Amino acid sequence: MTKPDSKRSSVALVTGKPANAAEEQVNNGSSDPSVSSSPHHALTPATPTKHKSAKQVSRDNLSRRNTESEVFDDGTNTFFWRAHTVTVLFILTCVLVYVTLLEETPQDTTYNTKRGIVASILVFLCFGVTQAKDGPFTRPHPAYWRFWLCVSVVYELFLIFVLFQTVRDGRQFMKYIDPKLGVALPERDYGGNCLIYDPGNTTDPWHNIWDKMDGFVPAHFLGWYIKTLVIRDWWMCMIISVMFEFLEYSLEHQLPNFSECWWDHWIMDVLVCNGLGIYAGMKTLGWLSMKPYQWQGLWNIPTYKGKIKRMAFQFTPYSWVKFEWKPASNLRRWLAVLGIIFMFLLAELNTFYLKFVLWMPPEHYLVLLRLVFFVNVGGVAMREIYDFMDDPKFYRKLGQQAWLVAAITVTEFLIVVKYDPRTIMLPIPFFVTQCWFLGIVLILSWTLWRFFIRDITLRYKDARRRKQEVTGDCGRPHGNGGTATPSGRSKLNGISESLRHRKS
């Protein structure tokens, strides 16, 4: 607790650049200061030749540090953190020996095939949970996140397999997982009578509202609460929430269960369920970014209450990074944020389309499992994408979980396209097309103006002002060369940013 210096270095490794930092440093030969042992060293460049790059990195680190929580860790839980590679290998061997030598193999080929595939998956999980690369999250235990990484791999491989089957075979293949599947399902229609107060129904004129109050209301709330924790930004959450209702409007001619009453779309979904979920999520985010991150070993805590509190806190994050997406800061971040919103909406649509084309009833446990899966991997993937975007030099890899989530979303969409091209290709109503066209044009023109035209105008104004300055203050001596620095730096950081600095 009283040795922040030696601890801080390990903290920087956990929160900012986990494990990769050392790797990247080796591979690229760049002197990343976050690995060095003293924080003071991180702010002073090591050698004169590396002056500029070290300065730049330290500036990036500073801006990063503002969004990161400080962590103090006494580092006592060593046993808990170990991966027990040899123990797992030993147990696995024992289980295999038992199965091979003491169990009679059934003569049923189909059953054995299934059992063989399940056993392969379990062995893969054994390997992955003990040995896979760690991601950015460490609580409650790194093995928990390694487990979900391996589940992503298995799910993606399952999707790829399904993608390569014929439509009929693919749907019948689901029978191997659950014999009740593989049967065509009728679509439920959520629309119909849209009167909030229905005078025709004398027993209960409000029956339309009560009908909508099913299990999906708390599901929507909980879903958006978690999505807010994943995205960590009020604006992006609201945009995705509203955009999804627009998508439901646009696609209700394809999937009838997208057709809802207007007040169901805007009041029930956006305002009540999603809005409250986002509000609760933002409150939690505020608490998470303010709460102190002090980790003590369980045996170092004297009181029982403290021990129980420590155990509960094991299920909260190890440290916290506030996401600042800053979509307007440069073109790359703008495109990345657009891409994230696009993939997010695509993954949401896949939930509905995938169960539609694979004939899954909405209440089937596989549908729920898929959502539980996305809740667990989504947070890791978003954090990895944020880290990837935040890296100024493209040195960092795109995180493994983000890579897999992207691949899974694409594969799911391709399955939808392959299994039901007719539904996807149903002609879009003219009014809807117009709306989307308008929206795309607006986004494109804003992009053009913000990152191209505005820059040119500003650069022109800047050049003219400088000319005036030169003609006006011709003989005045320069102080420390301060005016020369931004124009030199502009090549490194993109021109628009330096111009904004100058403007403010």
Add this chain to the structure above:
Amino acid sequence: MTKPDSKRSSVALVTGKPANAAEEQVNNGSSDPSVSSSPHHALTPATPTKHKSAKQVSRDNLSRRNTESEVFDDGTNTFFWRAHTVTVLFILTCVLVYVTLLEETPQDTTYNTKRGIVASILVFLCFGVTQAKDGPFTRPHPAYWRFWLCVSVVYELFLIFVLFQTVRDGRQFMKYIDPKLGVALPERDYGGNCLIYDPGNTTDPWHNIWDKMDGFVPAHFLGWYIKTLVIRDWWMCMIISVMFEFLEYSLEHQLPNFSECWWDHWIMDVLVCNGLGIYAGMKTLGWLSMKPYQWQGLWNIPTYKGKIKRMAFQFTPYSWVKFEWKPASNLRRWLAVLGIIFMFLLAELNTFYLKFVLWMPPEHYLVLLRLVFFVNVGGVAMREIYDFMDDPKFYRKLGQQAWLVAAITVTEFLIVVKYDPRTIMLPIPFFVTQCWFLGIVLILSWTLWRFFIRDITLRYKDARRRKQEVTGDCGRPHGNGGTATPSGRSKLNGISESLRHRKS
């Protein structure tokens, strides 16, 4: 090239503790000096409270440094080292889109199933090659070793699947890989006429020798050359080479192709093929441990000859660690070395038994592929085991490749046991049993003597000598407390070591 200080730190990360070091440091909170930026810092303990552990670690580091080569790297090949995660994801997406939208799916279910499985494996390789955890080797490219890691996973899962089938189904399952497989094979007998000079054959009395000069002679030589590079120890290689011939003698009643003439065993195999292979391997090891490890970017080299030399050297190791197994230094290392030799011999026997029980002809390409596979993963696994053994505190994980090779060897052996228990259980001749019994008794008694009885005797002698010293030099002042240190240290390092120090 002239900044060894900053480079040395990155070197320590590459050779000694790749990527894991940082991770371990975070997880365990131990202050491993090899991560700190200045080499001087590594040898001076950071805080007084951590005095003892830091001292111990630095001593381990020192002994480690003697076996490690020094590396100088100007760190220019940044593009080459990047994993291109986004590029691979993009290409994968394009391929999937092509297959889904532009290709007609065949109507053949069996073909589609096969194609789906192959596609899943390829996607897994795509993911693994870009994203899997790096191992200890980096040349020619880390992706090469990630590829073999993924192949190990696929092979292990294949073995697990085969293990769960019935014997008949498992053998017929091989037909899916090659339709020519799944047919019982006659065993070839290598024994027979054992006369070196055969006077009965008038045309060529030496024909027995020429008969043995088949493709297996260079295969044996090459195999042992590579095994020597993997094990990096003359004694262990010779022991394994001789032990395997003993195993062939002992098991020729089970597999007839183990039965060879005495001169084929001892002269052709042990002396000529294996011996020459080991000799050539030791010469190469000597060169590898002496050669300078200086890595310059290709564009920094002025001459064409230098560029070509640099390209060729890309296929030599990045750095070199001499293996010093020291089996007699303590009980743990002794048991580990015994275990390695046991697993090595088991893997060699599996080569013969596996093709026997799965009805694979010896010249089938799958048999060869398995050997190529073992050549590639064996080196990584052995290095990881060496690193694991070398770690004094058990903090390090057993490397992922070593974990997989162990699991694969066990699974292969279990397949052999399950598929042909009768052959395995054929009664061993009495003479052979006696020999093995004698061998095991010898090893056990040596272990007992070396690590238990000898220690007790030495400790007793030590105590008596100290008593004599105390009675003899009662009034003499102690110089720097030099005699007190070893007995205090003995608790940390095992008693036998300190006693040996005292003896010498």
